[in-house]
Amino acid sequence: MEIFQDVVCPVCGCLCDDIEVSVENNKIVKARNACAMGTTKFLNYNNDRIPSPMIKNNGVQKPVSLEECIEKTAEILVKAKYPLIYGLSLSSVESVKVAIELTEEVGGVLDNQTSVCHGPGVQGIHDIGESTGSLGEIRHRADLIIAWGANLQEAHPRHMERYSYTSKGRYRNGKEDRNLIVIDVRETLTAKAADKFIQIEQGKDFEFINALRTALRLEQIQKDKVAGVPVEEIEKLAEVLRSCEFGVIFFGQGVTQVNGKGRNIDGLFSLTRDLNSWTKFLIMPARGHFNVAGVNQVATWQTGFPYAIDLSRGYPWYNPGETTIIDIIRRGESDATLVVGSDPIAHFPPAISKRLINTPLISIDPAHSMTTMVSDVVIPSSFAGIEYEGLAYRMDGLCLPLKKLVKEPDNTMSDEKVLKMILAKVRELKKVN
Amino acid sequence: MQDILIKNGTVFDPINNIDGEIIDIAISKGKIVDKVDESNAEVIDASNKIVLPGGVDIHSHIAGPKVNMGRLLRPEDHYRNLKPKTSVKRAGVGTSCPSTFTTGYEYSEMGYTTVFEPANPPLKMLHVIDEFNDTPMIDKACYPLFGSNWHVMEYLHDNKEDELAAYIAWTLRSVKGYACKLVNPGGVEQWKWGGDVEGLDVAVGNFGVTPREIVKGMCKAVQRLNLPHSIHIHANNLGMPGNYETSIETLDSMREYAKENTNGKPNPIAHLTHVQFNTYGGTNWMNITSGAEHLAKYINNNDHVSIDLGQVVFSDTTTMTADGPFEHKLQTLTGNRWVNADIEAETGCGIVPIKYKKSNYIHAIMWVTGLEAALMIDDPWKVCMTTDHPNGGYFTTYPRVVTWLMSQKAREKYMEKVNKRAKSRTALESLDREYSFSDVVISTRAGTARLLGLNDKGHLGVGADADVAVYNIDLNKIDPAIQYWKVRKALRRADYTIKDGEIVVKDGEVVKSVPGRSYWVDSKVSTDLAKSVESEIKEKFKDYYTIQMSNYIVAEKNIINSSPITVQAEV
Ligand code: SF4
Ligand SMILES: [Zn+2]
Secondary structure, eight states: OEEEEEEOOSSBTTOOOOEEEEEETTEEEEEETOOHHHHHHHHHTTTTBOOSOEEEETTEEEEOOHHHHHHHHHHHHHHOSSOEEEEOTTSOHHHHHHHHHHHHHHTOEEEOGGGGTTHHHHHHHHHTOOEEEOHHHHHHHOSEEEEESOOHHHHSTTHHHHTSTTOBOSSOBSGGGOEEEEEESSOOHHHHHSSEEEEOOTTOHHHHHHHHHHHHTTOOOSSSEETTEEHHHHHHHHHHHHHOSEEEEEEOHHHHTSTTHHHHHHHHHHHHHHHTTTSEEEEEEOOOBTTHHHHHHHHHHHHSOSSOEEOTTSSOEEOTTTSSHHHHHHTTOOOOEEEESOOHHHHSOHHHHHHHHHSOEEEEESBOOHHHHHOSEEEEBOOBTTTBOEEEEOTTSOEEEEOOOSOOOTTOBOHHHHHHHHHHHHHHHHHHO | OOOEEEEEEEEEEGGGTEEEEEEEEEEETTEEESOOOGGGSEEEEOTTSEEEEOEEESOOOOSSHHHHHHHHHOHHHHTTOEEOOOSSOOOEEOSSSOOHHHHHHHHHHTTEEEEEEEEEOGGGHHHHHHHHTTOOSSEEEEEEBOTTOHHHHHHHHTTOHHHHHHHHHHHHHHHTOOSOEEESTTHHHHHTTTOOOOSTTSOOGGGOOOHHHHHHHHHHHHHHHTOSSOEEEEOTTTTOTTTHHHHHHHHHHHGGGOOBOTTSSBOOOEEEOSGGGGOEESSSTTTOEEOHHHHHHHHHHOTTEEEEOOOOOSSEEEEEESOHHHHHHHHHHHOOOOEEEEBTTTBOOEEEEEEOOTTOHHHHHHHHHHHHHHHHSOOGGGEEOOOTTTTSSOGGGHHHHHHHHHOHHHHHHHHTTSOHHHHHTOSGGGOOOOOOHHHHHIIIIIHHHHHTTOTTSSOOSTTSBOOEEEEOOOTTTOOTTTSHHHHHHHHHSOSEEEETTEEEEETTEEOSOOOOOEEEEEEEOOHHHHHHHHHHHHHHHHHHOSSOHHHHSOOGGGSTTEEEEEEEOOO
């Protein structure tokens, strides 16, 4: 049996790096320290693999050689006038780098899951800026933690233990020294664990944030209730924010993907900025996929923009709402899509998914999904952080090295290698043409 | 790799005492050589052109989490400069926070071949290296931040000098850093509770050490480790009226650690960076003035100090520094967008966009301060030309700064446009010093390379790295003091840039992409000390950080062209 120490868990944005993985006969048998979500992945990732590269022929996917798939993919991409490359949140940073180069080469658009989850959070940085920090800062100092539309307990099971509420830091000895307030529309598990839960009405985050900012400025709120919360309670909350030593807001999709979207975020970022005139206050997103932050990081340093990057003019261009994948598909402009490790067919609105299928669709994925099932070309790949190594970025932007723990199945390779082969083929075809 | 012969160029190579002589430069296998076989070499006709060592930038924020946050903060900055892909170049964008590929290309097109990134948290060095790998054309290195580091403050508090030195050596080796950077020593830790330090002798809250003790202790440790570069310091009170006094006090506190060099003079041990931001007189924003005269006087009398300018160039740019409290002040002053990013156990970061306006009194004073410092400090070997990119202006404005140094006329012309009250309160007009080409080469190449301990760079002697720039400046026809705009134009786009013996830029355009190296320093301390300190670090690691110690260490396999420099420590 082989034991790997300090393994980074390639599941959620917490990127816990203290996992001890035991491997027997090229099979993971144990993942110590991982939460249930992490353990499930480590132990069961290998179920439901795509057995072979496939190309659809007369409506039926048929096993073919990898070379045929690469060739077909390259042909599709070279022929396309406005191809989309999408996904990558479950790939290594090295794979993302090749994907960007490929997008540049074929003159397409590179987009990522950010587009449909934390996009508004990213745009909030363009608008307002962000008072933030590394997760260790929270662990050492925060005496006030606010989870806003973020169900930490269920989406990031070890967040509280490692970085926030129950963690022990230099100046805080666990939850006795901290105050956890949950602001959400539902009483989640996180809300149940909190010192205080403030339930607000669905879709009223923006009103609530504004009321809170008003209260913070010690101005009068001209209403009895905002978002279903009595004004006195809002004023009390403002006082709690003002008087903490070190506060932090974690926000999730409960803020970014509801009514108000970007406006909610602009409001929260402004609130946090203003609070720094009173005390020390930070804000950070609780991000889902383990390397979604990494895609934003590498895209930003290579192209200047975090996602939705249009390279069809030769230089990078970015305009969310115009260059975001859903908007491009809705306008019927794209004519081919390459999906890497994502399942847009299952998650996009049905009308968009329908259009996606109407143009050539290629999937690179280790496992079956709704998207791979309807793809014209399917290329099986290996799992980042389990079967191939590389880098990933934690939700607070910290870079960590992913390990290779087991050998990948025959017939599969990393996204990085697959994308490199496609890129080489694309260049070859372009030269011939 | 083909040999290269640069013929008939006017060569400036101050390290080898060549001051505008017409000589040939021969290149083979990446190095400057005595001669090459002309019939087998690529011959560059450099007649009526100047030939300089490749540019060496001692301080420019080009990579890492802070720069990337700047890029993210400012999409509008990118739209001003959109760079399409070419057959050799990757696409890119950006002016004050350019993308990595574009950064490499633009430096190279200006004739620069080495650029050092001056401030990143040790914890984030893997990210820095990840960006370095995507920054082509230039050699790179990074100075990790130590000024508010918990280990450092604790070792100092416990008077553990040997252990401190060993800790620094361990950190540089582990995260692949090159030199030690101090930013607002102690103040950044205070900022994590919303405060700052006030002056050199007020202790940092929970640690019981003062900024003065941090500066002195770090300086001593760096000396004992024999690091190739001195302490790189951004003093307390940066950006505040009257702060020249703090800066001088800081420098003076380090003086006792200077060692003598072979000429019997003290070696530089303190590099006061972006001196412009550290050198104001006055007592408030209304009466702020340049304090350059005082600082210059100190530096002219003390040889343990070097500086870089951090010159302001009127433009729309982005300020970024580990000095979190300073950026917060700037945000409240300007109302501009603001990023803050504190890093556990180590440091912080702030970013605020800024538009330096000629009409603004304070901005005009800043402009004056940098130039006064450059002109009042007599010895060009002590002065490095920088804009603290992007804090004072973009690195692409270097040619403009150089012409301000070379031409009083250029300064006068410009001065007509700046704030009148600022103009009336500066000695700049009376300064008639004009940098010669040799002076410029010293402050952009020879001096910077020497201060960084890069013996094979900054000159064109036999054995040097074949990093060379050729510019279309005909000194028979152009007087830089008069036709300064022609110099500016020529310096912006090199006729040729040669990197490690290969032509990478021709007629101001990249013709070949090369990856460049990543330097880092391995200072060898005694084995026993190294061992005991490593186990101490291990013990604290779990308490201080949210990652495992093994994942903190940057593996060499993650670095393109990893280039360690090994030195022997005295502990
Ligand atoms: S919290 Fe997330 S990263 Fe940590 S072990 Fe669970 S799934 Fe993995
Ligand atoms: Zn700087």
